[in-house]
Amino acid sequence: MSTIGFLGLGIMGSPMAVNLARAGHTVTGWNRSPGRADALVAAGGKEAGSIAEAVRDADVVITMVPASPQVEAVAYGPDGILANARRGALLVDHSSITPQTSVDLAEAAAAKGIRVLDAPVSGGEAGAVEGALSIMVGGERADFDAARPVFDAVGTTVVHCGPHGAGQTVKAANQLIVAVNLQALAEAVVFLEKSGVDLPAALEVLAGGLAGSTALTRKKDALLAGDFRPGFKLELHHKDMGIVTDAARTVGAALPVGAAAAQLVASAVARGDGALDHSALLRGVRLLSGEPTGRPGAPDDRP
Structure with a gap:
């Protein structure tokens, strides 16, 4: 089981984080606006007060935010993922963003010793609640294989589609x-x-x-x-x-x-x-x- 920092507890993110906690992973969730972690806490997870707190001890960092600007906001800067996650951590971005944003993030993360997978999902809120999402993944095959237990907690169709950006x-x-x-x-x-x-x-x-x-x-x-x-x-x-x-x-x-x-x-x-x-x-x-x-x-x- 992985220690997971989950950023973005919205319509999709909250049930995904809950399913990860129910599967036995240790999940610490953060959301930009407060008051969204109740379901995760009820499922055995924890709420973090900052991105740094959510990611500093995580094996896997997951982002599920609306668009490219929000991914960049949580990834970069002194309070972001790349500045606070440990070397060797795996960053899985479930957001739907531009392919180029995913490629740029993977390059920036590599300089920090952080691996990245772009892994957008399809299935809507119902699929997120049921743990039946379709997940299309871009990045290194070895990282995809390492992330498989995490993917299997939230999705039923999980496919490696190619290099960084291919999932997007x-x-x-x-x-x-x-x-x-x-x-x-x-x-x-x-x-x-x-x-x-x-x-x-x-x-x-x-x-x-x-x-x-x-x-x-x-x-x-x-x-x-x-x-x-x-x-x-x-x-x-x-x-x-x-x-x-x-x-x-x-x-x-x-x-x-x-x-x-x-x-x-x-x-x-x-x-x-x-x-x-x-x-x-x-x-x-x-x-x-x-x-x-x-x-x-x-x-x-x-x-």
């Missing part, structure tokens, strides 16, 4: 697929509603055929209820679509459908839906179709 590149592709999938699902829902079809029956049969997907399975009940409480916020998916479109431009890959999905995600955020779940793309399709954006009395219902 695969995660960008994941977010592209998910955005297009959710947009197509939203359009299908509105099409079915306006056609007068029994929507629960339609989604049930669609989930069992070639149109079935993890997105449909996980989001079906929320879509039917008009419940867009966040498992993964639209504003974060907006950030991820910026990553994939920029990365695709760099390598010369055309993303015609992805570009349209990115604009629709951006539109949803601009309308004020950024704090809702990314399945709230349904609201935008309803708006374009001249329909109310939410069901009466649903948690997302507002002018």
Whole structure:
């Protein structure tokens, strides 16, 4: 079992830290805003008052924060990971950031004798709670093998994808697929509603055929209820679509459908839906179709 310093106890980070503690690891958690460690403490973990306190005795340091600026904020500087973690420690970044940020972090950490894996995850809050995340990992194979007991406590599909930055590149592709999938699902829902079809029956049969997907399975009940409480916020998916479109431009890959999905995600955020779940793309399709954006009395219902 490892001694782990876990930085970032948000929607995803908190249940991941809890699962690590339940698996027998010694977990000390830190969060930028206080009051987020209760679940970890209840599971047998500890709360740190600073990054330095969380990482100084850790074999493994894990970060799960929103974006590249937050990763850089916790990694660099006199109060950051690289200045306070011990030599030989393994830094596992589960955040979704740009591939270049991961490469730069690995190079800076190597100068301090700290190993790094970029290991973004997919599966949303439900996958984090269930310990069933998909984890795509970039970095040295030996470090991946050493981290496997940690990965197995939070994920069920864990794959080494290549060198530093490869995990983030695969995660960008994941977010592209998910955005297009959710947009197509939203359009299908509105099409079915306006056609007068029994929507629960339609989604049930669609989930069992070639149109079935993890997105449909996980989001079906929320879509039917008009419940867009966040498992993964639209504003974060907006950030991820910026990553994939920029990365695709760099390598010369055309993303015609992805570009349209990115604009629709951006539109949803601009309308004020950024704090809702990314399945709230349904609201935008309803708006374009001249329909109310939410069901009466649903948690997302507002002018």
